[in-house]
Amino acid sequence: MAWAKENGGNNKAAELNYVDRSLDGPSHNFSLMPTPSKHTQYPYVTGSSVLGIKYKDGILLASDTAGCYGSTVRYKSVERLKRIGDNTILGASGEISDFQAITNLLDELITEDWMWDDGNKLGPFEIHNYLNRVMYNRRNKFDPLWNSLVLGGIKKGKKYLGMVSMIGVHFQDNHVATGFGNHLARPIFRDEWKEDMTLEEGVKLLEKCLLVLFYRDRSAINKFQMANVTEGGITITEPFALKVNWELEAFRNPTKGAEGSW
Amino acid sequence: TTIMAVQFDGGVVLGADSRTSTGSYVANRVSDKIVPIHDFIWTCRSGSAADTQAVADYVKYYVDAHSMELGRLPRVRTVANLMRKICYNNKDNLMAGLIVGGWDPYEGGQVYEIPLGGTIMRQKFALGGSGSSYIYGLVDSYYREGMTREECEIFVKKSISHAMARDGSSGGVIRITTIQSTGVQRQCILGSDVCMAMRWNHDYFYHGLNQRLKDG
Numbered sequence: 001m002a003w004a005k006e007n008g009g010n011n012k013a014a015e016l017n018y019v020d021r022s023l024d025g026p027s028h029n030f031s032l033m034p035t036p037s038k039h040t041q042y043p044y045v046t047g048s049s050v051l052g053i054k055y056k057d058g059i060l061l062a063s064d065t066a067g068c069y070g071s072t073v074r075y076k077s078v079e080r081l082k083r084i085g086d087n088t089i090l091g092a093s094g095e096i097s098d099f100q101a102i103t104n105l106l107d108e109l110i111t112e113d114w115m116w117d118d119g120n121k122l123g124p125f126e127i128h129n130y131l132n133r134v135m136y137n138r139r140n141k142f143d144p145l146w147n148s149l150v151l152g153g154i155k156k157g158k159k160y161l162g163m164v165s166m167i168g169v170h171f172q173d174n175h176v177a178t179g180f181g182n183h184l185a186r187p188i189f190r191d192e193w194k195e196d197m198t199l200e201e202g203v204k205l206l207e208k209c210l211l212v213l214f215y216r217d218r219s220a221i222n223k224f225q226m227a228n229v230t231e232g233g234i235t236i237t238e239p240f241a242l243k244v245n246w247e248l249e250a251f252r253n254p255t256k257g258a259e260g261s262w
Numbered sequence: 263t264t265i266m267a268v269q270f271d272g273g274v275v276l277g278a279d280s281r282t283s284t285g286s287y288v289a290n291r292v293s294d295k296i297v298p299i300h301d302f303i304w305t306c307r308s309g310s311a312a313d314t315q316a317v318a319d320y321v322k323y324y325v326d327a328h329s330m331e332l333g334r335l336p337r338v339r340t341v342a343n344l345m346r347k348i349c350y351n352n353k354d355n356l357m358a359g360l361i362v363g364g365w366d367p368y369e370g371g372q373v374y375e376i377p378l379g380g381t382i383m384r385q386k387f388a389l390g391g392s393g394s395s396y397i398y399g400l401v402d403s404y405y406r407e408g409m410t411r412e413e414c415e416i417f418v419k420k421s422i423s424h425a426m427a428r429d430g431s432s433g434g435v436i437r438i439t440t441i442q443s444t445g446v447q448r449q450c451i452l453g454s455d456v457c458m459a460m461r462w463n464h465d466y467f468y469h470g471l472n473q474r475l476k477d478g
Contacts, residue, residue: 041354044379067383072395075383097350097381 043095043146045069047080048219049181050091050150051209053193054161054174055202058230059152061091062206064213065239066221073221081227083234085110088124088153089227093178094166095146102145105134124153124160128170136168148178153229177209180217185209199228211242264393264425264432265295265306267363268405268414269386273371273442274363275411277418278306279393279426280434291434296448300325302441303341303364308391309378310357317358321345338364342374342382350380359390365441393425393432400424411440415449423456 050063067075080099081091084106092099109130113122128151138144149164162172175189188209197205206226214220222244227236250256265278278295281288295307297318303325307314321344329336342362349358362374375388387405389397401421409417419436426432436451 041379045377045381067381069377072398074377075385077385078383095379095381096383097346097353097379100346100381101350 040142040144041095041146045074045096046219047078047093047096047099048217049177049179049185049213050080050093050148051181051185051206051213052091052150052152052161052163052176053189053197053202053205054152054159056196056198058154058228059089059159059161060199060202060206061089061150061152061227061229062210063091063093063225064210064220065223065225066219067096068219071218073219076221076223077239079225079236081225081236083227083236084127084151084153085113085122086233087121087155087229087231088127088151089229089234089236090127091150091152091178091227092147094148098145098147102131102134102147102149106131121155123155124151124162125155127151127153128160128162128164128172131164132168132170135164135166135170139167150176150178152227154231157231180213180220181209184212184216188212207242211244214242214244263295263308263391264397264422264429265308265359265361265390266394266418266421267306267361267373267375267388268409268418269363269371269373270409270411270414271371273365273411273440274373275414275418276304276306276361276363276439276441277422278437279391279422279432280437281426281432282311283431288433293434294437296437296439298322298446299341299362300329300336300364302335302366302443302446303338303362304439304441304446305341305345306361306363306390308359308361313356313358314360317345317348317356317360320348335366337366337368338362338372338374339366339369342372342376342384346376346380346382349376353378353380361388361390363388363441365443367443371441389421391425391432393422393429396428397421397425411442415440419451426456 045067047067048064050061052059052061061081063080065076065078066073067078078096081089082103084090110122131149135145144166146166148166152161160172161176162170163176164170175193177185192205210224214222222241223239225237225239263279267274267276276296280292282290282293296304297307298304299322305318307318321341324344325336325341345360345362349356359378360376365371373385373388375383375385375390389401404417415438418438422436436456438449440447
């Protein structure tokens with residue numbers, strides 16, 4: 001299993017195997033003195049929210065393209081939406097290095113699936129299950145992949161949209177969001193999402209939520225990407241910006257009604 | 263530490279300061295933070311000196327074997343990916359921020375940054391080290407697309423000088439490495455020529471000295 005080999009740590013069987021020292025594992029093998037297993041990491045370069053909704057023809061995902069290093073917006077062109085195979089898209093928030101490792105794993109999975117050449121291709125439900133297993137097992141080892149994943153796809157007419165968190169919590173819904181999006185976007189979705197929206201309506205709803213996230217999320221920037229999956233295929237847009245509005249009259253002089261206060 | 267790399271059409275320019283500190287003491291004031299991994303692929307190191315030296319040595323060894331097997335020049339992308347693998351899989355035990363810059367005949371000049379944690383980001387230019395925090399503004403306003411090799415070198419020299427001026431952990435000389443298909447050139451801008459620090463020091467020192475000499 002690809003993910004077991006990638007894990008360079010507490011696999012007792014691997015420690016005994018001196019010949020097969022893979023490039024991936026840790027450089028030194030301190031098997032004489034068992035170190036206390038303590039792996040919980042901290043995220044370094046993080047991505048902010050990802051939003052996802054179902055609409056009439058498929059799924060729409062959206063995210064911004066910022067990679068934050070603490071409070072610094074260090075990278076402004078991080079692609080956090082990736083295509084997996086022909087009919088699934090994955091969006092991630094959280095540690096970017098773990099997301100890159102996950103996409104590598106999924107690429108290996110898709111390649112292996114393609115090599116079977118049996119007329120069947122892994123669909124979004126299968127990938128959801130795979131990711132759920134990966135995330136949950138890592139969490140059990142106290143070495144989580146520090147990501148909240150949004151997975152969307154459509155296969156043979158069945159739409160799928162779901163989320164897997166870093167502790168292995170997973171569920172499917174008509175609209176999902178990670179991070180700040182949970183607090184800011186989902187209430188808007190609950191109010192305004194309806195069954196069988198058109199593409200335009202879906203895009204408008206997502207743009208509305210992205211704008212709110214830009215206003216209110218410290219780690220968001222005004223540079224977004226959207227991904228669209230339909231039976232016809234996957235499209236990921238080029239980065240775009242949204243028109244912001246600071247023109248409310250009350251903004252000009254916020255202390256008008258109460259001079260001397262903040 | 264301040265490290266930097268900029269891509270231009272046909273190659274890359276890598277730059278670094280030369281200060282290695284143990285706490286408040288400057289252990290090495292002329293260290294070389296730009297190391298060769300292969301003929302046309304070099305790396306800037308920041309973070310723990312021991313960790314980055316070890317990682318660079320491993321990558322150099324693997325790339326050496328890889329390029330011999332391949333029978334041609336290795337891709338910059340391959341070197342960066344090897345470096346990323348080591349940094350990512352040992353993320354709990356390493357403190358290493360690396361910038362890989364190089365030229366290969368397939369994709370030209372490329373810059374890849376590998377910060378703490380093991381993310382890999384390809385960029386047009388990259389900054390790293392403690393001193394980089396002070397020059398994000400300068401670099402954002404000064405950088406433009408399509409700079410020539412000379413403009414990139416001036417850009418790197420200027421930025422690192424400014425970082426050295428404000429960051430206590432950066433100083434010494436500025437080392438610049440320019441990589442192109444025609445070859446690799448290394449420069450060393452000595453303390454006396456580092457524009458930012460020297461302009462301030464020069465005026466004060468010589469002017470003040472002359473004044474004091476005149477006064478007797």
